[in-house]
Every structure is written in C-alpha cells, then in structure tokens.
Amino acid sequence: MSDLTDNMKQTKAPSQIEAINKPTFRQAMKQYRSSPFSLFLRVVVTLAAIITVAVLLFLVAYIIVMGVPNLRPSLFALEYNSDNASLLPALINTVIMTFLSLLVAVPVGIFSAIYLVEYAKRGNKLVGVVRITAETLSGIPSIVYGLFGFLFFGISFGWGYSMLGGALTMAIMILPLVMRTTEEALMSVPDSFREGSFGLGAGKLRTVFRIILPSAMPGILSGIILGVGRIVGETAALMFTSGTVAQVAVNPMSSGRTLAVHMYNLLNEGLGREAAYATAVVLLVLVIGINALSSFVAKKFTKA
Numbered sequence: 212m213s214d215l216t217d218n219m220k221q222t223k224a225p226s227q228i229e230a231i232n233k234p235t236f237r238q239a240m241k242q243y244r245s246s247p248f249s250l251f252l253r254v255v256v257t258l259a260a261i262i263t264v265a266v267l268l269f270l271v272a273y274i275i276v277m278g279v280p281n282l283r284p285s286l287f288a289l290e291y292n293s294d295n296a297s298l299l300p301a302l303i304n305t306v307i308m309t310f311l312s313l314l315v316a317v318p319v320g321i322f323s324a325i326y327l328v329e330y331a332k333r334g335n336k337l338v339g340v341v342r343i344t345a346e347t348l349s350g351i352p353s354i355v356y357g358l359f360g361f362l363f364f365g366i367s368f369g370w371g372y373s374m375l376g377g378a379l380t381m382a383i384m385i386l387p388l389v390m391r392t393t394e395e396a397l398m399s400v401p402d403s404f405r406e407g408s409f410g411l412g413a414g415k416l417r418t419v420f421r422i423i424l425p426s427a428m429p430g431i432l433s434g435i436i437l438g439v440g441r442i443v444g445e446t447a448a449l450m451f452t453s454g455t456v457a458q459v460a461v462n463p464m465s466s467g468r469t470l471a472v473h474m475y476n477l478l479n480e481g482l483g484r485e486a487a488y489a490t491a492v493v494l495l496v497l498v499i500g501i502n503a504l505s506s507f508v509a510k511k512f513t514k515a
Contacts, residue, residue, distance in 0.1 A: 281486065298473055300459045304460050312382045316383075316385050327390075344387075345387035348386070349391075353447045354447040378453075388437055397424075400427050404422050443498060446475050450472055471494065
C-alpha cells in the first residue's frame with residue numbers, strides 16, 4: 212500500500228505539486244505577522260508594478276483616444292503643405308535617418324565590444340578608458356550633441372542642415388549604448404563555448420563570428436532596438452543638424468525633419484494640434500512594431 216502511495220505521488224503533475232506546496236492565505240498572513248517588514252516590501256513592490264503598468268496604459272490610451280479620430284488620408288500625402296500637414300515625408304525621413312545612423316553606429320559599436328571582450332588583455336588601461344568614455348558619452352544631454360553636430364558637421368564641414376550630419380550625430384549618441392549592451396551580451400556567453408571551439412581546432416576569428424556572436428545576438432539586438440528608439444524619438448539634436456524641412460530628403464545632404472521633430476513643430480506652431488496627435492499615434496505604432504520585430508528576430512536567433 213505504501214508503494215502504491217509513493218507511485219501516486221511520483222505521477223502527480225508539476226502543477227499539482229506546486230498547488231500542494233503553495234502556502235495558504237492564512238499561512239502567508241501568519242508569516243507576515245512574524246515579519247511585518249516583508250509584508251511592507253511586498254506591498255511596495257506590488258504597488259510599484261501596478262503604477263508602472265497603469266502609467267503605460269494611460270499614456271497609450273490617451274494617445275490613441277486623442278490621435279485616432281484625427282487620422283485622415285490627407286496626412287499621408289507625399290507632399291507636405293499647410294493644408295494637409297502630411298506626416299508621410301517625416302516618416303520617410305525617419306526611416307532614412309534610422310538606417311544611416313545604424314549603418315555607422317552598429318558596426319563600430321559591435322567591433323569595439325568584440326575587441327574589449329575577446330582581444331584586449333585583462334587589466335588593459337585602454338579598456339578602462341574606453342568604458343569610462345562610453346559611460347560619459349551616455350550621460351551627455353542630447354542638446355549638447357546637437358550643438359556639436361551643428362558646429363562640427365554643419366559649420367566646419369560646410370554641410371549645413373543635412374540628413375548625413377544628423378545621422379552621424381545620432382550615431383555618436385547611440386554608439387555607447389550599442390557598445391555597452393554588446394559587451395554585456397558577449398560577456399554573458401559561457402567560456403565553455405570558447406573552449407569547445409578552440410578544442411575543435413577553430414581559430415579566434417572563427418570562434419567569435421561562428422560561436423560567440425550568434426549566442427550573444429539577442430542581447431546585441433536589444434541594444435540596437437534601444438538605439439532605434441532613441442533615434443526615432445530624438446528632437447533636439449536633429450533640429451540643430453538635419454533641420455526642419457517638411458519634405459522628403461532626396462539625398463543625404465538634403466535637409467529633412469523626422470516624425471518627432473514634425474510633431475514638435477506642429478505643436479509649437481499651434482496650428483496643427485490635431486495632426487500632432489495623429490502623428491503621435493503613428494510614432495507609437497512604429498515603435499511598437501519595431502519592438503515586436505526585434506523580439507521575433509531575437510527568438511529566432513535563440514532557437515537557432
């Protein structure tokens with residue numbers, strides 16, 4: 212009979228075992244009475260989580276309620292004028308700006324992180340200098356980046372207001388973010404992966420690009436997505452570098468505004484408040500779409 216009881220216990224599902232081991236409400240309250248500080252911490256943590264979710268839901272709901280009724284076909288006209296306040300040129304410029312910025316920042320950031328983690332010797336002073344520099348660059352306000360981009364690319368190089376100047380400025384802004392997240396992702400790869408690759412006769416370069424980088428790709432993608440979010444939502448730096456021309460930039464040396472700058476100008480002028488709310492909805496959908504796409508790609512790399 213005891214053997215039969217033991218067999219029944221072993222065949223119970225994990226959910227049933229968790230339900231048996233889970234303390235009842237009375238037991239939990241008895242535990243909290245003996246330790247009131249634990250109850251206080253649990254209440255604080257729960258309230259913080261609820262407030263965070265509530266703020267996010269409120270922001271999303273407010274933007275949708277105020278912006279969706281103002282969406283109209285004229286907002287997606289190819290040419291902007293004072294009558295339609297079209298956001299399509301700004302949307303196209305946002306895609307161009309993001310592509311150009313990532314084209315510069317991602318390779319430099321990833322290769323810098325690879326050097327710091329895989330090639331630099333431990334205790335190397337250059338590694339410490341690079342990390343301190345990256346942390347310092349992360350804390351500089353965006354308006355300072357905009358002033359630097361305007362003086363360096365716009366004045367010294369003679370580019371004026373251009374998409375290329377704005378893209379290089381944004382690349383400098385997101386470079387520390389991409390580099391640090393890539394470095395953390397590479398450091399999270401177990402050393403056994405490297406040792407196994409070396410044991411099979413692979414060289415350093417092959418190990419990095421065939422073993423380590425694919426394993427760290429989800430973390431690298433998260434840093435890139437954070438950089439994309441900063442590019443899409445930036446206004447101050449781009450107003451000084453890429454300008455506020457409300458037309459599609461036909462070449463990298465042309466001036467053009469992004470969606471965030473477009474929304475700021477509409478609100479600042481006070482004549483296109485409804486179009487600004489509609490632009491906020493499009494910007495929100497764009498950010499959510501980018502995050503969803505990044506999560507999908509990260510899962511694909513993880514499964515692979």
